[in-house]
Amino acid sequence: MYNGFLKNNKGSLKFMVKKYFIWGGWLIALALIILLVKWFFVLEEHARARPPATVSSSADNANVEKPCTDDHVEWRGAQEIEGVSILASPICEPDNPFTIAAATKGTNNVSMSTLMQSHLAQDSIVMEEDLDHDGDPDVIHIKLEIVELNGFSPDGDYLMNTYNIAPGLQPSLWVYAPKMQGMAVKNFNSRVAHPLLRAPSPVIRVEQGDKVYITLENTHYLPHTIHLHGVDHPWLNSKGQDNDGMEEHAIFPGKQHTYEIQPRHAGTMLYHCHVQTAQHFMMGLNGMFIVEENRPNNWVQTLNVGAGQVRHPSVSVKKQYDQEYDLHYQSLDKQLSKIPQEANDPRLISQKMSREYNMSTSTENYFLLNGHSFPYTLRDAMIVAGENENIKLHIANLQRTPIAVHFHGHKAIIMAYDGVDAQQGSQITRDVFDVSPAQRLDLSLKTQNDGLNSYGAGLWMFHDHVPTGTTTDGMEPGGNMAILAYKKLLDEQGMPTMHEGMFNDVFNKEYYAKKRPIWSVGDFAFLLGDAGLVVPENGELIAFFIVLGLLLGIIGMLMWLYVKKDYEN
Amino acid sequence: MKISKLKDLFKVISIIFLLVLNVAQVSFAMMSMDEKGMVMNANNDNLPKDCPKISEEVNLSIHAGRKYATKFNGKMFAFDQQEWNVAPCAKINITFINDDQIRHQLMIHGLPGYLYPEGMLHLELYGEGELHASVILPSQKKTYLVHCELAQHAEKGMKAQLKVGGGDGDLPSIPALSAPVKVDIYKLDWQAVMWGGVLILLVSVLTFYSGRVLFLYYLKMNK
Numbered sequence: 001m002y003n004g005f006l007k008n009n010k011g012s013l014k015f016m017v018k019k020y021f022i023w024g025g026w027l028i029a030l031a032l033i034i035l036l037v038k039w040f041f042v043l044e045e046h047a048r049a050r051p052p053a054t055v056s057s058s059a060d061n062a063n064v065e066k067p068c069t070d071d072h073v074e075w076r077g078a079q080e081i082e083g084v085s086i087l088a089s090p091i092c093e094p095d096n097p098f099t100i101a102a103a104t105k106g107t108n109n110v111s112m113s114t115l116m117q118s119h120l121a122q123d124s125i126v127m128e129e130d131l132d133h134d135g136d137p138d139v140i141h142i143k144l145e146i147v148e149l150n151g152f153s154p155d156g157d158y159l160m161n162t163y164n165i166a167p168g169l170q171p172s173l174w175v176y177a178p179k180m181q182g183m184a185v186k187n188f189n190s191r192v193a194h195p196l197l198r199a200p201s202p203v204i205r206v207e208q209g210d211k212v213y214i215t216l217e218n219t220h221y222l223p224h225t226i227h228l229h230g231v232d233h234p235w236l237n238s239k240g241q242d243n244d245g246m247e248e249h250a251i252f253p254g255k256q257h258t259y260e261i262q263p264r265h266a267g268t269m270l271y272h273c274h275v276q277t278a279q280h281f282m283m284g285l286n287g288m289f290i291v292e293e294n295r296p297n298n299w300v301q302t303l304n305v306g307a308g309q310v311r312h313p314s315v316s317v318k319k320q321y322d323q324e325y326d327l328h329y330q331s332l333d334k335q336l337s338k339i340p341q342e343a344n345d346p347r348l349i350s351q352k353m354s355r356e357y358n359m360s361t362s363t364e365n366y367f368l369l370n371g372h373s374f375p376y377t378l379r380d381a382m383i384v385a386g387e388n389e390n391i392k393l394h395i396a397n398l399q400r401t402p403i404a405v406h407f408h409g410h411k412a413i414i415m416a417y418d419g420v421d422a423q424q425g426s427q428i429t430r431d432v433f434d435v436s437p438a439q440r441l442d443l444s445l446k447t448q449n450d451g452l453n454s455y456g457a458g459l460w461m462f463h464d465h466v467p468t469g470t471t472t473d474g475m476e477p478g479g480n481m482a483i484l485a486y487k488k489l490l491d492e493q494g495m496p497t498m499h500e501g502m503f504n505d506v507f508n509k510e511y512y513a514k515k516r517p518i519w520s521v522g523d524f525a526f527l528l529g530d531a532g533l534v535v536p537e538n539g540e541l542i543a544f545f546i547v548l549g550l551l552l553g554i555i556g557m558l559m560w561l562y563v564k565k566d567y568e569n
Numbered sequence: 570m571k572i573s574k575l576k577d578l579f580k581v582i583s584i585i586f587l588l589v590l591n592v593a594q595v596s597f598a599m600m601s602m603d604e605k606g607m608v609m610n611a612n613n614d615n616l617p618k619d620c621p622k623i624s625e626e627v628n629l630s631i632h633a634g635r636k637y638a639t640k641f642n643g644k645m646f647a648f649d650q651q652e653w654n655v656a657p658c659a660k661i662n663i664t665f666i667n668d669d670q671i672r673h674q675l676m677i678h679g680l681p682g683y684l685y686p687e688g689m690l691h692l693e694l695y696g697e698g699e700l701h702a703s704v705i706l707p708s709q710k711k712t713y714l715v716h717c718e719l720a721q722h723a724e725k726g727m728k729a730q731l732k733v734g735g736g737d738g739d740l741p742s743i744p745a746l747s748a749p750v751k752v753d754i755y756k757l758d759w760q761a762v763m764w765g766g767v768l769i770l771l772v773s774v775l776t777f778y779s780g781r782v783l784f785l786y787y788l789k790m791n792k
Contacts (some may be wrong), residue, residue, distance in 0.1 A: 073658070081596065110605070112602070115602075116602075121672070122602065122603060122604045122695070123604045123605075123695055123696075145671070145672065145719075147720045148720050149720070151721050151724065152721075152724060152751075153724055153725075153751065154724055154742040154749030154750065154751050154752075155740070155741055155742055155749065155750050155751070156750050156751060157750075157751060159722060160720070160721070161720045161721075178706050179672065179695070181602070181607060181693060182672075182691075182693070183676075183718040184719050184720040185718065185783075187687075187688060188687050192677045193720070197720065217670065217671040217672065217696070218671060219671045219672060219719055219722070220721070221645040221646075221721060221722070221725045239571075253635055253645050253646070254634060254635035254645075254646065254669035254670065254671055255669070255670050255671070256670040257673060343753050343754075344643070344724060344725070344749070344751075344753050345642075345643035345644075345753045346643065346644075346645050346725060346757075347643055350751060389750070459689070568581055
């Protein structure tokens with residue numbers, strides 16, 4: 001038995017060891033072949049004298065959107081509705097003047113026709129007594145709802161109440177919305193959100209000393225509040241209830257709560273949800289709250305839906321400035337914004353958002369100015385200037401990180417910090433304005449061509465100079481980039497001239513899906529388009545595959561001979 | 570002369586056009602609205618073309634609110650009922666009651682457009698309260714969608730169906746009545762299926778021994 005193990009026959013130990021060596025040999029041969037194949041194809045990927053040709057990208061022009069759809073040409077001009085004078089807004093998508101009129105006079109003080117065209121509910125902005133007898137109402141009731149945009153649908157593979165922040169991009173968003181009447185969609189067979197339901201949450205404007213009742217009617221499926229950041233408000237309301245909008249006094253779904261204020265101090269302030277603040281703030285529950293100085297006959301535009309130009313400025317603003325704009329800077333985290341699109345059950349959404357998702361790992365992917373990223377900012381977030389104007393800008397940073405707003409071709413003066421007027425000495429002229437999260441700046445921007453305030457007429461870009469601010473999920477140009485446009489350089493649709501070439505590229509969802517080359521224009525379509533695939537020459541391929549086949553055959557032959565020799569012994 | 574006649578013709582055409590436009594504005598007249606809510610396209614006495622007379626008159630009181638969602642898992646808003654059945658050509662007198670402190674709607678979709686512009690009846694309450702409206706249904710067997718069209722309200726449970734003459738099937742994602750098209754994924758309770766392991770063991774042991782017994786018996790028989 002012992003001797004048998006050493007003997008050179010089939011059952012012996014020596015033979016068994018040898019058998020394993022043969023198997024090992026096979027494996028090594030296989031590995032060598034894999035290496036050889038890899039080496040060959042990697043070598044093929046290396047360009048030689050003729051790199052692959054440019055791929056034509058003209059085929060996907062099917063997705064190019066009209067830069068401006070001209071939906072409401074009649075809304076652009078200066079007009080008077082219900083005795084409310086409304087300034088011209090020569091941009092592509094101007095605000096609805098009927099909403100402006102109803103928001104200025106109160107939904108209880110306008111005709112049924114104006115109310116219908118404003119789409120506001122009859123009890124959404126109720127204006128009562130003139131407490132100081134100066135010709136304007138001082139008791140204001142404002143009702144806000146909470147709306148989810150780009151939300152889940154259990155009825156199919158699509159989103160509901162859609163709102164594109166840029167071509168093809170629909171992150172879910174939560175916004176405060178004016179209490180409206182009717183459907184939350186554009187029409188009965190559309191899934192697109194009603195135009196009143198959009199980002200950012202509307203800018204609220206009241207007059208200093210007004211008795212303001214802000215009622216949050218929570219139409220959403222999770223609890224929320226309104227915290228009046230920087231706005232003069234008592235800690236409790238007249239009923240002895242919470243008036244600070246804190247987490248422990250959340251307004252649950254289907255319920256409402258009224259916050260009461262009588263602000264003694266004018267300035268640019270904020271409001272936001274203070275429930276699960278990190279998440280809810282970044283989902284979009286934040287807005288600007290502006291208290292205007294008390295003046296006689298001062299009917300202020302209570303809501304500026306979508307921010308941007310104030311088409312009915314207050315008395316004191318009108319006295320000092322030619323125009324007024326609200327600039328709401330906001331950022332979104334695409335991971336966070338995906339959560340409400342991944343489940344329908346509110347329990348699952350709340351678990352995923354508040355416990356499974358770790359907000360300390362959150363990043364900003366989308367940067368919005370007035371609810372849109374470039375190029376949609378060109379439709380409704382431009383500043384349109386004439387020459388020698390003085391324009392009031394309210395900048396609010398509602399992003400997660402600081403912004404550094406820069407105006408090309410201009411230097412502006414800081415008039416107020418966080419809603420407090422700057423003293424003469426601290427009214428600083430700059431061309432980059434750093435604004436930390438939740439801070440506000442009021443600027444005076446003069447379009448006087450004197451080499452300091454302005455360098456003359458132009459289509460001057462303005463944007464956050466933090467490099468990521470002009471990107472959309474990393475794609476440039478995007479983010480909060482917009483244009484300070486001199487009127488004469490806009491076309492009849494209110495779009496900037498001399499940009500047509502770029503429009504075909506960026507008004508295209510394929511661009512932001514990162515499927516299009518960046519400079520594929522004219523002659524440069526060939527020079528800077530997408531490089532195609534390498535197609536190896538047939539001769540080389542045939543030679544390689546023959547060599548490979550030969551190699552496999554030889555190895556097999558050798559192995560067979562080796563085994564055979566053993567058996568014969 | 571001829572040119573002026575042509576002009577007259579244009580005038581007549583434009584007048585007819587304006588008249589048609591005015592008819593289209595009837596939808597405005599079919600609406601009532603105040604600070605509490607609104608009713609659009611209610612119909613008290615216009616019979617559908619296919620109904621010689623009203624077959625039955627049904628009084629429905631429909632509640633809407635968060636509290637009606639508590640009987641379903643994973644919903645937030647609901648109506649108190651999810652299905653109503655009426656006869657063809659029935660007239661229903663709806664009392665819509667909102668028990669929440671927020672806006673809710675009751676919309677019935679798919680009605681004949683010649684009686685109900687855009688094919689819908691639209692009831693809306695801006696807060697707690699109630700309102701009344703009637704609707705006369707056609708004779709055809711059909712299931713009508715009933716829901717609240719506020720953002721995420723139907724999705725989160727405020728969806729129901731009205732069946733005329735037995736209806737023509739069920740609509741998807743009606744709480745506890747029909748499955749959604751796009752479903753939620755939940756975690757499986759593994760503890761609840763643990764006993765399955767014991768069952769497998771038991772069945773395998775039993776099979777083995779019974780098989781052995783049968784095999785031995787077979788051998789014995791073939792000896």
